[in-house]
Amino acid sequence: TMLRRMTRLLSGARQARHGEQHAALHYHIPLQDLKTVFPQGLPPRFIMQVKTFNEACLMVRKPALELLHYLKNTNFAHPAVRYVLYGEKGTGKTLSLCHVVHFCAKQDWLILHIPDAHLWVKNCRGLLQSSYNKQRFDQPVEASIWLKNFKTANERFLSQIKVQEKYVWNKRESTEKGSPLGAVVEQGLTRVRNATDAVGIVLKELKNQSCLGAFHLLVAVDGVNALWGRTSLKREDKSLIAPEELALVCSLRKMVRNDWHGGAIVLTLSQTGSLFKPRKAYLPQELLGKEGFDALDPFIPILVSNYNPKEFESCIQYYLENKWLQHEKAHTEEGKKELLFLSDANPGQLERLCAYL
């Protein structure tokens, strides 16, 4: 526990020193960082926990450590490597992704974080026919939300990066070559109709410019299996739309291809938000389908599994320290065994169990 308290005082800046000896320990993210780095992307239950405890603590786990190790040793001259985090429901894929994102943010990378790709393929209200490409559809609402969050996350880069082409929005507005990326983002935010195109432009520019080496680019997509699955959106004549017909999905797919260098791509599979996939599917083959698997091949799969005994113990200790577990038996060995059995060392289940304990 002493070691644990020590690491709890570590701020995010010393993350670079997270090594094997820090496994199963919690580290503390300052709340200020949370607002800048994670305007979107944290799971809602985690946000509730942060609000309750008034502090954000993430557990350092082996998959995240592995990823950090790879990222530290990336060779930016080679094409971007794709890492896919996969695992059962509730094992901690999204939070591992957030850990990695935070690390990269501290290392001054440019973060391109799509919190949940599933949100772009289901329950969209306003679908417009794209002005850029007649066969595709625009999603102004989702695109504008994403642009806003992107702006909050990467303020300082928006003025540094310069656009390399001229983009004409409509008869009256256009963005000149050499103007900062911030202008494109502003345009997308003010003219909601062009938000999707703005997103596409941002992604294209970033991809082209990361090869130049001015910054490192991290593409983090949660629920990437949505890009190759099915949508639940329908046209006016009630016929289904394929994901290829959505402009946002197209631009993302181009982003996730490894034909650029100067950064890394970290992806997460998720069954929870996925459409038309069985509950027990968690392998990349099952969730991505043949098309997605071929598109993402080759990639480095990283399995995120349930807690091992040490991590479980650490999690319980964290809850006890924050006085979250109020039951008398929670301190005893029997109580811990009960929790272990009931949650089967699954982080999500444990969190849900403890919520009412």
Add this chain to the structure above:
Amino acid sequence: MAAPCVSCYAALSCRLFLGGRVSLSQKQGVWKAAAAELQTGTGSQILRLRHTTGVSTKKNVAALRRETYTVDFIKKQIEEFNIGKRHLANMMGEDPETFTQEDIDKAIAYLFPSGLFEKQARPIMKHPEQIFPKQRAIQWGEDGRPFHFLFYTGKQAYYSLMHEAYGKLLEVEKRQNQLQAKGLFSEKTKTKDLIDSRWLIKEELEEMLVEKLSDQDGRIAVRRVTCLVSRSSYYAQFIRLLERLLTLHCGSEEEFVQRFRRSVTIQSKKQLIEPVQYDEQGMAFSTSEGKRKSAKAEAIVYGHGSGRIKVNGIDYLLYFPVTQDREQLMFPFHFLDRLGKHDTTCTVSGGGRSSQAGAIRLAVARALCSFVTEEEVEWMRQAGLLTADPRVKERKKPGQEGARRKFTWKKR
């Protein structure tokens, strides 16, 4: 006009009286009603009215009279029962001489299979003494004099029993005093084991004596002054007397006392414990089955492990996403404090999510019996872990929407 009415009226009331006499337990109300009829006036219209009321009271009397089975009737029934028993033995191909009541029950259950849940509603063939309620024979002779000397106490059987018991108590005391005087009195504590027997309950005693004991308290008269020394009922007094008899170490009166005790059997001796089997690697394991509603489960519990459970090849966390089901699985292990010590593999089919969980729980509990001491098996049985849940879906009845729900009641 008035005279014949009065005479027929008198005849009626006579009949009422006679009807009242045959069964002793006839209500006083009838007597009172008859008396009232005689006393009131004799106006002609009122007479006519009373005539009709007389008829109606006569009908009531006939209905109120309890069915008395005459001794001849019972004898005839017994004969018919014995003949029927021999016929039944013949039908089943058994020997009529050695055909016991259990054989009769089995034969009836075979010939008349019934799906009714209530055991007492199924067809039975028993000795008439067990079917017809015991009735007291007429307790006075032709001259009206009662046979028993305690008849006028009202509860002759009860008081005669108390008299007998007290007599025995006095005898035993006298004998013990004599032995003590002679010096041969030995303190042999020959109290028979009273753990697996209990006293008769009041209903059983009432049935035995064919008398109602559930009346007011039995007051004891002490020296001409009827003061309430102890406000205890008849039944309690009787039991106290018998216990007093027991404490005096009577050897000879034991049969008398044992007549009033019933045995209480302990159920757990019927529990079947699976033997532990060993597989190739030498790991101890045990298999058993469990059922709940329409789900059947078979569980294999290994002696040493880390608490993993696989259901139909899938991890139990994925198979039972609901916490309630996982709590059901946890119950047997948690009860025996063996949460992380056994590995389990189960197969389950049928039923729904909750009944599958219940079936696995039963199977796991039964399998764990073989790894655990007898005492803990008894605890498990008392906790209800080893009993199969008998609840099944109740049948829908015609005229109702469901098993219990009736159709919406409409006033018009």
